[in-house]
Amino acid sequence: MKQKELSPDVFSKDENGTARISSREKLHLVREKYLRNLPQYLGRIENLWGRLLEERTNRDEMRSLHGMLHTLAGSAPSFGLTEVGEAARRAETLLWDLLENSLDFTQGRWELVAASLDDLQGTFGDVQEEERARIRFEESTPACPLGLERDRKLIFLVDDDIDLLQNLAVQIECFGYHVRCFSTLAAVLNEVSRELPAAIVMDLMFPEGGVAGAEIIADIQRTTAKHIPVVFISQRHDFTARLESVRAGGDAYLTKPLHISRLIEKLDLLTEDREADPYRILIIDDDPELSQFYALTLQENGMLTRVVNDPMKVVEHLVEFNPELILMDMYMEGCYGDELAMIIRQMEAYVSIPIVYLSAETRKERQFRAMRIGADDFLTKPIKPEHLISSVTIRAERMRIIRSFMERDSLTGLLNHTKTKEQLDLAVLRARRSGGVMSFAMVDIDAFKAVNDTYGHLAGDRVIVILSRLLQQRLRKTDVVGRYGGEEFAVILMDSTAEQASKVMDEIRCSFEQVRHESDLGDFYVTFSCGIASFPDFHDPVTLCREADKALYEVKNNGRNRVRIRSPRKACKAY
């Protein structure tokens, strides 16, 4: 007999995430095991039948056969194999009549039983064929075609309030994290010794004490080699509680009731892969050895460099390398640095690129002249490597920030309308060149005005931030997400057919509708509608935009909260 432990924590037994998800997985596994065992079971039925045919009066064997069929009739439908169950039931009933009603074992009755058993084997054959087809289908379509390819980061959620635990787990999972829940400190301590999460969300107060959560975290941080990001959640607003959490190695402290958007923001920040792209520095100097020295110095500090020794060739390198900063000698053969700077500044794309001069020129007046033309700094040779590094880093860094202000929406950090359109142009060009596919999706939050009117603009803004995070989390790094207008978003899905894009966007739609939004005036749920148009169904960016927009408005006019593909046939008809 199996005795299940009365475990105090609801979900800790579960290895894969919340109870909800993993139960489904577990059920799936049981069903698979059942299907795997079924051929053997049917084989035993066949054997019994074979023996019965030789010794038709053996009532014991007949009873065993009846028992097996009866069990099958009971279990098969429970696992969704209705037809197998019905066939087993028919065979069982026939045998039952023979056994209990003492009917004569006429040849005709035997044949009926035989036929019903054949029938049973046949239905199982159909099931196997279906299963094989399903597996083939699942193998041929990538398991997570687009959005979910990104590894879900594992979060340990610890709170002794079971309702909160369950609720919060579902909410966090909507944002692409994997959540494992613990209702006791002992359980999480035990789990941490086996596997480290990307972050821990920890309640502060437990039956063990007012800051027991912090004490456990301090223990965990002491025993693990690497710092684990920790977000404390607590009802306590007092300074002592905050201090304890900081001392224990907490990275953030949020008070209950929790704003899910704030929690996700922290988790995103804390678990982010901090491998930022290296700065790209173009070095223009006609002295090959000196320029090589600069290049090596910058490379050692994680920057990407390209050296140009012939100033006349700078334009082609600019376009190809697309630098973020130019390091330039002041006096070169054939062309002065300030002349070159003017040429570069006259090209629209490089109007704002930082230019740093390197020169032996010590006369202030010459330096100022160079600066007037648009240089950002003037470093005098010989320069110490650390000065070179800090000067270049500071300027490149600042340039990235300024550029992000110009290109990104301030509320969400997503690309703005103009930049999104630029990216769409590029994406279409790329797809056209490579003969590939791409999809453009327009997303519009449903009844957003009502959200603003009912719950206030702050709540409305939070909805927008949450959707933008969800889109970024669930899409690939190569996909482009832009804020197209107030409550409108645009998504460019590279290498995706309309169907693939629709599948991913629909998954995101399902997640979004489950997110509970909090406001001072009560909690609420929001949905979005989405229209998709694809290349090469539609050939150019303008048409893609227009058709995606039409699909979106078809959804808006037909009940909202759905994803719709604009098919080229339909578009033709519309004209």
Add this chain to the structure above:
Amino acid sequence: MAEEKPLILVVDDDPFVAEMLEILLEEEGYAVTSAENGREGLAAFLGNPGTALVLSDMNMPGMNGLELIREIRKVNGAVPFLLLTARDDESCARQARECGVQRCLVKDENLMDEIGGIVGQVLHGAT
């Protein structure tokens, strides 16, 4: 702290059905003990006097579901008892009700979807 979860005793000689029921009921937040036949089921029940509900198959070798409830009723007249049957059989259902079975459930393709709700209803109604 978490309240102690209600304990459910599952009795079924088909290990697959038993496992499926365990998973579904654990998901609903119950603790589950399972037994492979009526005799084991009775032992499990006597060993866990706090059992909140018994969910048993009808046809099992040794002691069937009806025999099990008769034994259980000798010591406990109140614990809710749900009987699983392979088919919708009115005479069996009548017999079961006479023995004190709350509900007869047919093992069909809806069982997986419905079991959690039914157990919840029965437990809620019983308390």
